[in-house]
Amino acid sequence: MTGNFVIYNTLTRKKEVFKPLVEGKVGLYVCGPTVYSDSHLGHARPFITFDVLYRYLNYLEYKVRYVRNITDVGHLEDEVEGSGEDRISKKARLEKLEPMEVVQKYMNSFHFNMMQLNVKPPSIEPRASGHIIEQQELIESLLTKGFAYESNGSVYFDVEKYNQDFDYGKLSGRNLDDIRTNTRKLDGQEEKKNSFDFALWKKATPEHIMRWSSKWSDGFPGWHLECSAMSTKYLGEKFDIHGGGMDLTFPHHECEIAQSTANLGEEPVQYWMHNNMIKINGQKMARSLGNFVTLQELFSGNHEILEQAYSPMTIRFFVLQAHYRSELDFSNEALQASEKGLNRLMTALSTLNEIQASKVSTVDFDSVKEKCFAALNDDLNTPIAIAHLFDGVKIINSIKAGKESISVRDLNDIKSFYNKVVFEILGLQEENSDAKENSEILSGVVELLIELRKQAKSNKDWGMADKIRDDLNKIGIEIKDTKDGVDWMLK
RNA sequence: GGUCUCUUGGCCGAGUGGCUAGGCAGUGGUCUGCAAAACCAUGUACGGCGGUUCGAAUCCGCCAGAGACCUCCA
Numbered sequence: 001m002t003g004n005f006v007i008y009n010t011l012t013r014k015k016e017v018f019k020p021l022v023e024g025k026v027g028l029y030v031c032g033p034t035v036y037s038d039s040h041l042g043h044a045r046p047f048i049t050f051d052v053l054y055r056y057l058n059y060l061e062y063k064v065r066y067v068r069n070i071t072d073v074g075h076l077e078d079e080v081e082g083s084g085e086d087r088i089s090k091k092a093r094l095e096k097l098e099p100m101e102v103v104q105k106y107m108n109s110f111h112f113n114m115m116q117l118n119v120k121p122p123s124i125e126p127r128a129s130g131h132i133i134e135q136q137e138l139i140e141s142l143l144t145k146g147f148a149y150e151s152n153g154s155v156y157f158d159v160e161k162y163n164q165d166f167d168y169g170k171l172s173g174r175n176l177d178d179i180r181t182n183t184r185k186l187d188g189q190e191e192k193k194n195s196f197d198f199a200l201w202k203k204a205t206p207e208h209i210m211r212w213s214s215k216w217s218d219g220f221p222g223w224h225l226e227c228s229a230m231s232t233k234y235l236g237e238k239f240d241i242h243g244g245g246m247d248l249t250f251p252h253h254e255c256e257i258a259q260s261t262a263n264l265g266e267e268p269v270q271y272w273m274h275n276n277m278i279k280i281n282g283q284k285m286a287r288s289l290g291n292f293v294t295l296q297e298l299f300s301g302n303h304e305i306l307e308q309a310y311s312p313m314t315i316r317f318f319v320l321q322a323h324y325r326s327e328l329d330f331s332n333e334a335l336q337a338s339e340k341g342l343n344r345l346m347t348a349l350s351t352l353n354e355i356q357a358s359k360v361s362t363v364d365f366d367s368v369k370e371k372c373f374a375a376l377n378d379d380l381n382t383p384i385a386i387a388h389l390f391d392g393v394k395i396i397n398s399i400k401a402g403k404e405s406i407s408v409r410d411l412n413d414i415k416s417f418y419n420k421v422v423f424e425i426l427g428l429q430e431e432n433s434d435a436k437e438n439s440e441i442l443s444g445v446v447e448l449l450i451e452l453r454k455q456a457k458s459n460k461d462w463g464m465a466d467k468i469r470d471d472l473n474k475i476g477i478e479i480k481d482t483k484d485g486v487d488w489m490l491k
Numbered sequence: 492g493g494u495c496u497c498u499u500g501g502c503c504g505a506g507u508g509g510c511u512a513g514g515c516a517g518u519g520g521u522c523u524g525c526a527a528a529a530c531c532a533u534g535u536a537c538g539g540c541g542g543u544u545c546g547a548a549u550c551c552g553c554c555a556g557a558g559a560c561c562u563c564c565a
Contacts, residue, residue, distance in 0.1 A: 031565075039565090046565045087563075172560075178493060179561075223563085245565030250494095252564090275565075276496095282557065286564055321514070322504060327497075327558075334503040337515030344514080347529070375505095383505055387513035397530060462524060469526080480528050487528090 005060060007241070008325060008379045010249065010272040011171055015379055020240050021270065026057050026064045027239030029231045029269075031248055032125070034071040035106040036088045039113050040292035041315070041330065042245075042278045042285040048316055048427075049275045049324040049380075050243045051119040055425050056376055067234045068122040069227060070110075072103040072129045073210060073220050089209040099210050103129075113295045116312040118427045124234050128226035132212045135221040135229045138263060139200045147262040151191040153203030153217030159196050162258050171257055171272060172250035198255050200225055224255035228263070237264045246274040247284070273324075280330040293330075307332040310339065313431050317342040320382040320426055341390075346430065348393040349422065351400050352415055358405035365410060368392045369417050382426065389421065446477060450486050453479070 005018045020026050030050045033043060050068075057064045072088070088099050097105070114121070128135075139155050142148035148157050159168055163176045179196050199222035204211040211218045231239060237260075244253065253272065260268040277284040285292050293303050301309030310318075318338035322328040368388050375384035392414070398404045406414070422428050449468055456464035469479045472488075480487045 033565080034563090043565050049565095172494085174494065174561080247560070247564055250560060251562090277559075277565075279558080284559070284564090288562095288564055317514095318503085326504080329503065331502075333501095333515075337503055339515090341514040344529090351529095381505080383514090384512070387505070390513055394531095401530070403531095457524080460524075466525075473527085478527080481523065481526085 005056075005377050006379055007271050007273060009270075010274050011269075013173075016271065018240075018271065020062065021238055024062060026062045026241065027235035028054060028057070028064055028066045028241045028243070029227070029235055029239060030066070030068045030122070030242070031227060031244035031252070032068040032070050033106075033110050034087075035103050035110060036091050037106060037287065038294040038296060039110050040285065040287065040294045041298060042292060044113070044117060044295060044315060045278055045319055045324075045328070046243065046245050046275045047114060047119050048117060048319045050273075051427055052320065052382060052425065053241070053243070053273070053380060054120060054122075055427055056380065059420065059425050065124070065235060066122040067124045067126065067231065069230055070103075070107060070125055070127045071223075071226065072100075072107070072127050073132075073226070089207075100129075109296075116295070116299065117316050118312070118429050120427070126230045126234065128221065128230075129210075131226060131230050131233070132221065134233055135225045136201070136214055138225060138229045138232075138259065139216075139221075141263050142200065142259065145262060148200055149193065150216055153219065154191055154199055155201040155216055156192050156197040157200055157222075157255070157259060157262075158193065159198070159258065160194055162262050166258070166261050168258055169250075169254060171254050174250065174254075198222060198224060198251065200259070224252055224259060227252075227256050228259040228268075231268065232260065232264070238266070238268055238270070240269075241271045241273060242269040243273040243275070246276050247286075249274055275324040276327050278328050278330055285330065305332075308336075310335050311431050313428055314339040314342055316426075316428060321386060323379075323381055323383055325379075342428070345386075345389060345393060345422070346428075348396045349418055351396055352411075352418065355396070355399055355406065355411060357408040357411045359407065360405060361407045361410040362404045363395050363399065363406060363410075365392065365395065365414055365417070368395070372417075372421060376421075376425065385421065386426075389418070392418070446472070446488055450479065450488065454486070 006015045007018045008015050028050070030046065033039060047068075050066075054064060054066050088102055091097075091102055111121075139148060142157065143150070143155065146158075147162055148155050159176065162168055169175050169179065176196070180194075201214060201216050201219055202222060203217035203219040208220070211220055231242070242253070242256075257267060257269070277286075279285065280291050280293075283289060283291060293305065295312075295315070297303040297306065298310050298315060299312060301307075314335060318335055319328065321338060321341070368391055371391075372385045372388040375381040375388065378384070395404065396414070399406050449472065453465050453468040456462075456468070472479055476490060478489050480489075
């Protein structure tokens with residue numbers, strides 16, 4: 001119905017027509033969050049991006065199994081921080097919580113944020129801590145096949161050996177010689193044959209709380225391992241799409257490919273998709289850089305750099321107004337633009353329900369529809385798709401204004417088109433309307449005040465009329481005099 | 492230092508050899524007692540310097556600036 005869906009594949013650095021391994025079915029894996037603190041705006045981007053991918057694949061009538069992991073075993077800290085302490089256990093000590101309590105807390109808040117952003121839950125959300133056995137089995141297999149070696153209770157992946165049979169660095173465009181000469185010297189690497197070897201199993205230091213027993217040592221899995229183990233378990237040895245942030249390309253995804261390929265003999269993933277970063281003041285927003293704004297802060301406006309609160313849908317729309325492979329600059333001005341743009345789009349959708357159909361259509365909506373889907377098909381180009389939605393808005397408004405007319409059939413067609421694209425595929429939703437509809441008491445009170453104001457107006461008592469309007473405005477209720485009467489909404 | 496990417500009008504952001512998105516802001520207008528909202532109209536921008544071409548923001552080269560990765564990171 002909608003032509004070929006094209007995806008930019010990081011592996012080939014080209015756009016490719018998407019063709020699933022199994023007709024009609026898609027296996028999708030996306031790197032999920034490490035749950036040790038609240039999610040920030042940067043985290044929201046991949047989850048919104050791949051949520052739209054998931055929704056679009058569903059729209060294209062694929063049966064999708066979407067796996068998105070939760071990293072809850074913690075990984076090594078930056079060496080500069082000392083100790084090699086697990087980042088989750090470190091936080092736990094600071095807050096005097098059990099590690100799993102920290103995990104639970106932030107997993108809950110992550111889920112809540114995702115719900116606010118209308119990000120659909122994945123089909124399976126496996127936790128690394130629940131797949132220690134699978135990860136150990138994978139290590140075992142790599143040891144048996146000679147791609148890993150044990151050293152002082154830890155197990156490392158032998159990159160050199162792997163590179164003899166396969167191509168280490170193909171995803172990120174590196175080769176081993178470059179890596180060899182350019183890898184920085186880090187401490188605590190004497191155990192490894194080569195500095196670029198990475199841990200599959202790490203022996204825990206005494207103060208490390210999160211640990212599991214194994215034949216090698218009491219320890220914990222290396223940070224690339226869980227994705228290999230869990231994607232294989234739930235999606236099979238070969239699956240269609242793997243997504244994640246661009247900053248994970250190397251080393252994380254590179255190592256993931258190496259582990260899986262060494263184990264399975266062939267590459268597991270057909271299409272690698274990477275979203276770009278959100279920037280703030282010209283720099284990547286990242287926890288480590290301390291320049292982040294959490295989603296909760298964004299939604300409440302409670303952060304010094306925020307001029308106001310921004311609703312979840314504003315954030316979602318903001319993210320979708322840029323292509324997922326482009327950098328996106330954060331600023332109050334940009335966010336406010338998105339807020340107003342979204343409002344314009346949503347207003348047009350409700351206008352759609354007020355339009356009276358005529359016998360004939362004087363407008364042609366087909367090109368809007370075609371261009372919109374063409375954009376989505378072109379590597380999920382949501383900004384272009386949205387641009388065409390706005391072209392449609394212009395048409396809708398001119399019908400409303402009586403400049404154009406539309407037949408019943410075409411009107412229904414447009415309604416279903418906007419429903420599909422805006423709500424189903426882009427995953428936007430109405431905000432605020434709930435409060436208005438759900439509170440009969442409030443609604444009754446406001447209607448009464450509007451009635452009183454109307455009387456004041458007919459008596460030309462502008463002072464009273466304006467007082468009612470302005471005071472309501474102060475407590476967050478906006479009164480609008482429109483052609484068709486008085487409308488009100490919660491701000 | 493190595494690998495890679497980017498530089499578009501006041502802001503955010505598409506595009507990638509000729510047809511010169513879209514949103515926001517600004518300006519003008521419609522509506523209105525006023526206001527807000529809404530709606531309509533309106534902007535010829537592509538870092539600099541060369542080159543290729545009938546024609547370049549789009550291709551090539553150089554220069555300048557910014558960023559990402561190489562280390563936990565969405």
